Amino acid sequence: MSTAMETDVTAGFEMVVGLEVHVQLKTQTKAFCGCSTNFGAPPNQNTCPVCLALPGALPVLNARAVELALRVALGFGFTVNARSIFARKNYFYPDLPKGYQISQHDTPIAEHGRLDIGLLINGEPRVIGITRAHMEEDAGKSIHDRYESATAVDLNRSGVPLVEIVSEPEMRSPEEAGAYLRTLKQILLYLDISDCNMEEGSLRVDANVSARPFGQVRLGTKCEVKNMNSFSGVERALAAEFRRQCGVLVAGGSVQQQTLLWDGAKGEIRPARSKEGSSDYRYFPEPDLPPLLISDAELARVRETLPELPAARRARYAAMKLSEYDVQELTADPATGPFFEAVLALHADAKSVANWVNGEVRAVVNERDTAWDAMSLEPARLAALIDLVRDGVVSSSAAKKIFAQLLVSTDTPRAIAERDGLVQVRDDNALAGWVDEVLAEHPVEAARYAAGEKKLVGLLVGLVMKKSQGRADPKLVNQLLSSRATG
Ligand SMILES: [Zn+2]
Incomplete structure (x- = not known):
């Protein structure tokens, strides 16, 4: 049929x-x-x-x-x-x-x-x-x-x-x-x-x-x-x-x-x-x-012990200006919220904490099929890592490498960044040196860029990042190149 x-x-x-x-x-x-x-x-x-x-x-x-x-x-x-x-x-x-x-x-x-x-x-x-x-x-x-x-x-x-x-x-x-x-x-x-x-x-x-x-x-x-x-x-x-x-x-x-x-x-x-x-x-x-x-x-005594329920938690997170997606993910189970809030208490920006908790951290929880509190990731260490990104000490991609290390090492995020050479280079002389080298090695692109072809900046930043093995602060490299074009 x-x-x-x-x-x-x-x-x-x-x-x-x-x-x-x-x-x-x-x-x-x-x-x-x-x-x-x-x-x-x-x-x-x-x-x-x-x-x-x-x-x-x-x-x-x-x-x-x-x-x-x-x-x-x-x-x-x-x-x-x-x-x-x-x-x-x-x-x-x-x-x-x-x-x-x-x-x-x-x-x-x-x-x-x-x-x-x-x-x-x-x-x-x-x-x-x-x-x-x-x-x-x-x-x-x-x-x-x-x-x-x-x-x-x-x-x-x-x-x-x-x-x-x-x-x-x-x-x-x-x-x-x-x-x-x-x-x-x-x-x-x-x-x-x-x-x-x-x-x-x-x-x-x-x-x-x-x-x-x-x-x-x-x-x-x-x-x-x-x-x-x-x-x-x-x-x-x-x-x-x-x-x-x-x-x-x-x-x-x-x-x-x-x-x-x-x-x-x-x-x-x-x-x-x-x-x-x-x-x-x-x-x-x-x-x-x-x-x-x-x-x-008896009823009043039990009512006293009731935890916050999903609807109330969703409303509280929505008031933090988090997206509907973030709110749903953070409240999907009872354990994610307390972890999120423990990190948030140490780092003010709710959006970046939510990104980490719903992204990298949840991936580990799912992959290991483990409980949030059994993950050997103290909220304070994640907060310290998010701070390093905010302060420009490490790039977002380096932060992901450090995160993986946080789960297997007891070192602080900063110590891991230093140990593994992941601290962003923000020193003007070092950055200028890499920029000069890249421009010298690519004279055609350098000339077109100097002549006003601004869209080449992406390519040049990429080359500097590669030369620095990912350690250059891309924002500063960008600024440096912009000043060369106009100067
Ligand atoms: Zn029995």
Whole structure:
């Protein structure tokens, strides 16, 4: 079949998307027991009677998990419920030894959030409503590829604390869903409540998607898509599922509510096995845990600890007259800003500091896949290097060579410049000597230049730079040559 037909099938239909994001909270221990949450431990090592669901074991709520959930609530502007209820979500699966997951149902810890996803639609900032955020525990993990004819179960993840953030069905395109997820993740990282690592499963996304004719108010039948392991995977899965549903509708059929799995390698959607599709969880209040009570004092205490969030930081940097690009780059992750500001505190010019941080320094961070504070580059040494360029002691190209040395040497930038012969020569006699030599060696160009052919200055400066092995101060060489032409 032609691709033209496949793309046509969506014409006249609107995509409606809601997202459920599971975020693993960065606690040392699990939600209801003292077991470690350490990722990558040997299977079933981080377990105890509580998270193995041995008879008689009772859960005790992790206070740190509550605190991190409150950070999420405040960071996204949710209304916090002073009293929320834990509930049992009942279903059978081998990786769920209790036969239920402790979650929150009717009364979650937080409701009614909003997220500006950084897109302008018809000139208006796009803001997506967030229905709720609730606390829950993770299930274990089934391992299907370890034994040929059997499935293994690893319960290390059983009982790890999560916050599930559920959006309203207000996104209308894969692009909006991608922007929502990227904005959400950025804020979660700033809040320092999770690693948000999709590959390790500390951030997981399920999407509810439906299609309806443009202009129809009633929502179409939705399907849930799971198993996406990157944000671009979510965008591709949404496009594929939307196309599938439109195809069903165009053919006169009706969409059946079901759960689907995304196969990123094949770029395909396929139906999930029946377990993932079951939706009758018969929730009831968890009898082993009291209602979760949050006092105003507790909320105020957590609010005090909130860090600066991306929007506020962007506004502050924009006020420094930095470009939109610089602002976006400097605030993309939580760690770049503090490094930028530490350098800035020692060197007044924000633009040149931003150039270095977004250029050479970021390149090293990306190349080494390291953290900003683990880079063995003290802000003071970078500031000293930028000062050398400002003061004309070294050229910009020499500064890049010195920068590379800063990462492997403990010498000061000036000492490296002197050691490697990178200090610009600004001595008039030395410069005049090189200029004279170049003019003598190129009499034709020299004569044309003297006769007023000013555009030759670039060529002559280049020759002087070459003769000086890059050490001459090009500005002074330029001045010197100009004075020769007019003189
Ligand atoms: Zn345990």
